[in-house]
Amino acid sequence: MKKLFVDETPNLVGQEVELYGWVDTKRDHKKIVFIDLRDRTGKVQVVGFGDEWKEAGSEDVVMIKGTVKERPEKLVNPKMKTGTIEMQATSYEDLSETKTP
Numbered sequence: 001m002k003k004l005f006v007d008e009t010p011n012l013v014g015q016e017v018e019l020y021g022w023v024d025t026k027r028d029h030k031k032i033v034f035i036d037l038r039d040r041t042g043k044v045q046v047v048g049f050g051d052e053w054k055e056a057g058s059e060d061v062v063m064i065k066g067t068v069k070e071r072p073e074k075l076v077n078p079k080m081k082t083g084t085i086e087m088q089a090t091s092y093e094d095l096s097e098t099k100t101p
Contacts (some may be wrong), residue, residue: 005043010085012068020085021045021093023060028053037064037087045071048089061096066090081087 003016021039033053035046047062056062066089077083 005041006037006039006044007081009044009068009087013070013085014068016065016067016090017087018063018064018065019046021061023056023062026053026056026058035062035064036084037045037062042081045077045086046089047086048092052092053089057091057097057098058100060094063093063099065091074095097100 004012004019006019006021009017009019019039021037024036024038024043026036027034033048033056035041035048035053035056037046044094046066064087066087068085069083069088071077071086080088
């Protein structure tokens with residue numbers, strides 16, 4: 001598995017990758033959680049399932065493994081460099097929790 005930067009993910013559709021970064025935002029929809037993962041090159045949307053994703057807090061440093069998938073045409077975000085893809089997560093590790101100031 002290749003470690004890489006967020007801005008490299010659009011070229012890796014169908015591949016399993018490992019990303020490190022900060023939780024920029026989190027949207028919890030009960031059974032599914034969306035996380036915008038940020039590193040120095042940009043942001044990518046990560047899709048996670050299960051209770052472990054509910055633990056992620058804003059600005060936590062995390063490692064996420066998963067598969068890069070194309071977004072459905074109706075959900076493409078042209079404002080983001082990675083707006084044509086999302087990462088379907090298979091594992092998540094919180095490397096450093098951040099307390100809310």
